[in-house]
Amino acid sequence: MSELLLPPEHRYAKIINEKRNDDGSEYSILNLGPTHPATHGIFQNILLMDGERIVEAEPTIGYIHRAFEKIAENRPFYQITPLTDRMNYCSSPINNMGWWMTVEKLLDIEVPKRAQYLRVIVMELARIADHIICNSILGVDTGAYTGFLYVFQFREKIYEIYEEICGARLTTNMGRIGGFEREWSDEAFRKLDVFLEEFPVAWKEFENLFERNRIFIDRTVNVGPISAESAMAYGFTGPNLRAAGVDYDVRVAQPYSSYEDFEFIVPVGKSGDTYDRFCVRNAEVWESLSIIRQALAKLPEGPYHADVPEYYLPPKEDVYTTMESLIYHFKIVMGEVPIPVAEIYHPVEGGNGELGFYLVTDGSRTPYRLHFRRPCFIYYQAYPEMIKGSLLSDAIVILSSLNVIAGELDA
Amino acid sequence: MAIETAIIQEKIEQKFANKVSNFGMQKDVFSFEVTSDSIREVILFLKEEEDTNFHFLTDLCGVHYPDNMIDQQFCVVYHLHNWIENTRIRIKTYLNGAQPEIASISDIFLSSNWMERETYDFYGINFMGHPQLKRILNMDEMVSFPMRKEFPMEDNGRTDKDDRFFGRTANC
Numbered sequence: 001m002s003e004l005l006l007p008p009e010h011r012y013a014k015i016i017n018e019k020r021n022d023d024g025s026e027y028s029i030l031n032l033g034p035t036h037p038a039t040h041g042i043f044q045n046i047l048l049m050d051g052e053r054i055v056e057a058e059p060t061i062g063y064i065h066r067a068f069e070k071i072a073e074n075r076p077f078y079q080i081t082p083l084t085d086r087m088n089y090c091s092s093p094i095n096n097m098g099w100w101m102t103v104e105k106l107l108d109i110e111v112p113k114r115a116q117y118l119r120v121i122v123m124e125l126a127r128i129a130d131h132i133i134c135n136s137i138l139g140v141d142t143g144a145y146t147g148f149l150y151v152f153q154f155r156e157k158i159y160e161i162y163e164e165i166c167g168a169r170l171t172t173n174m175g176r177i178g179g180f181e182r183e184w185s186d187e188a189f190r191k192l193d194v195f196l197e198e199f200p201v202a203w204k205e206f207e208n209l210f211e212r213n214r215i216f217i218d219r220t221v222n223v224g225p226i227s228a229e230s231a232m233a234y235g236f237t238g239p240n241l242r243a244a245g246v247d248y249d250v251r252v253a254q255p256y257s258s259y260e261d262f263e264f265i266v267p268v269g270k271s272g273d274t275y276d277r278f279c280v281r282n283a284e285v286w287e288s289l290s291i292i293r294q295a296l297a298k299l300p301e302g303p304y305h306a307d308v309p310e311y312y313l314p315p316k317e318d319v320y321t322t323m324e325s326l327i328y329h330f331k332i333v334m335g336e337v338p339i340p341v342a343e344i345y346h347p348v349e350g351g352n353g354e355l356g357f358y359l360v361t362d363g364s365r366t367p368y369r370l371h372f373r374r375p376c377f378i379y380y381q382a383y384p385e386m387i388k389g390s391l392l393s394d395a396i397v398i399l400s401s402l403n404v405i406a407g408e409l410d411a
Numbered sequence: 412m413a414i415e416t417a418i419i420q421e422k423i424e425q426k427f428a429n430k431v432s433n434f435g436m437q438k439d440v441f442s443f444e445v446t447s448d449s450i451r452e453v454i455l456f457l458k459e460e461e462d463t464n465f466h467f468l469t470d471l472c473g474v475h476y477p478d479n480m481i482d483q484q485f486c487v488v489y490h491l492h493n494w495i496e497n498t499r500i501r502i503k504t505y506l507n508g509a510q511p512e513i514a515s516i517s518d519i520f521l522s523s524n525w526m527e528r529e530t531y532d533f534y535g536i537n538f539m540g541h542p543q544l545k546r547i548l549n550m551d552e553m554v555s556f557p558m559r560k561e562f563p564m565e566d567n568g569r570t571d572k573d574d575r576f577f578g579r580t581a582n583c
Contacts, residue, residue, distance in 0.1 A: 062547060067557065067564075233522065234521050235468060253497050343501070344438055345499070347469075369472075371470065378522050379522075
């Protein structure tokens with residue numbers, strides 16, 4: 001018995017002492033995490049087990065809390081993107097662009113169409129990368145390693161495109177207030193074309209490997225289902241909510257960055273179980289590919305950033321040669337540009353749900369308060385409820401199908 | 412679509428006459444203030460009333476205003492959303508700086524459970540009636556509330572990082 005490990009006032013101790021199975025066996029406690037290879041991140045769950053079945057679960061979070069909101073209160077706007085990178089690091093460009101759009105909403109900056117379309121392209125690439133990771137890791141957790149290795153090379157291709165755009169791969173720190181820091185290179189577009197040609201073939205194969213696979217279906221159908229009502233009550237957004245049958249998508253509800261210009265459907269599931277979540281993500285990848293193709297086809301000519309010299313850092317060579325650029329450079333770096341006093345909430349559709357930025361300014365160069373509405377922080381609280389009564393191995397599958405990213409969870 | 416903000420305002424003012432104030436658009440979100448004693452009723456009303464039906468709690472967070480009057484030093488901000496009419500609303504409540512307390516809405520919106528814990532963790536705002544109000548991201552042994560403005564971001568004793576070199580005052 002676990003009396004030695006558990007303080008007697010712990011609720012598990014009470015349950016263990018009170019409840020006995022008919023054959024005299026008692027409940028046991030299992031510590032899942034914080035560092036367990038199957039949880040893909042720093043998640044701790046203290047499970048109360050009846051043999052293989054989970055009776056209760058108690059999640060502990062915060063192991064990689066880095067106080068981003070506090071740091072953000074001490075940093076000028078353009079130094080906050082690196083913080084957003086490190087939240088959902090599977091799709092950092094979405095976080096970056098979401099942050100820039102929040103600032104642009106605050107400053108009333110109109111971003112040129114070309115920059116908006118380029119943003120859409122890179123955000124959809126990020127969504128694809130996010131779903132590649134989530135779905136292929138779900139495969140790994142059910143015992144199918146091949147699919148994961150196969151599609152992961154395409155995440156690498158996406159990272160190479162990021163690299164062409166901004167120079168970085170995982171934590172991209174991409175963009176500026178008003179657009180991008182530089183025009184996309186021809187090499188970036190070439191790599192994008194190659195990706196659009198090769199990836200759909202591989203993704204189709206990946207889908208074929210899983211969607212009608214007996215083992216996969218046995219492991220995922222009816223595992224961790226959640227009804228639409230309780231999904232909404234628990235604050236689900238994104239693919240997990242849509243798998244439960246609710247067609248809420250920020251890209252459609254409140255289009256940002258010209259999403260209204262593109263045709264795409266919002267895939268929904270029915271039962272909200274692991275299999276539906278998998279299928280919704282698969283379908284979303286196809287929609288993202290279609291959006292990228294449309295954006296490339298319609299990509300307008302024009303500047304890649306808005307003409308806002310008081311917020312957009314000038315090219316370094318101009319700083320050394322022209323007076324205006326030198327002045328603006330100085331003003332931006334020393335924080336002498338005017339910032340309006342306002343309160344902004346800006347949502348974007350992140351890889352795993354509605355990523356919101358609540359920004360309060362007081363006229364100084366730093367945010368007075370910046371709160372990140374992190375989708376997985378909000379829906380992870382449903383996890384104990386979802387795994388109650390299921391097998392331990394299902395708990396692992398449910399966790400990876402929820403796409404909970406530790407960096408975002410703990411901010 | 413969107414619900415007319417005038418209708419929301421009229422409904423709430425009718426029901427909670429002197430408890431609500433400061434109606435207005437802040438950029439694209441309609442927002443208003445509620446006195447802290449009636450936050451539960453207002454949110455429940457907005458959720459259950461057929462014409463408003465704000466059925467989704469998007470966000471809940473705290474803000475610290477140490478320079479305000481003592482009874483307005485903390486603010487709890489609620490973002491509600493009606494997906495059908497696609498309307499967002501922001502509700503703000505100011506709390507006393509010495510003893511920040513507010514009723515929990517975790518039975519109205521299940522999702523507010525952790526958000527309230529997070530707000531408690533960072534600001535020390537007590538959500539009365541919360542089922543398990545304890546720290547969530549910081550360790551349980553911590554005694555201070557780190558998002559309060561008086562809490563320094565870095566240890567003041569550090570000498571290896573001098574912000575003055577970069578044109579900043581330390582811990583601005």
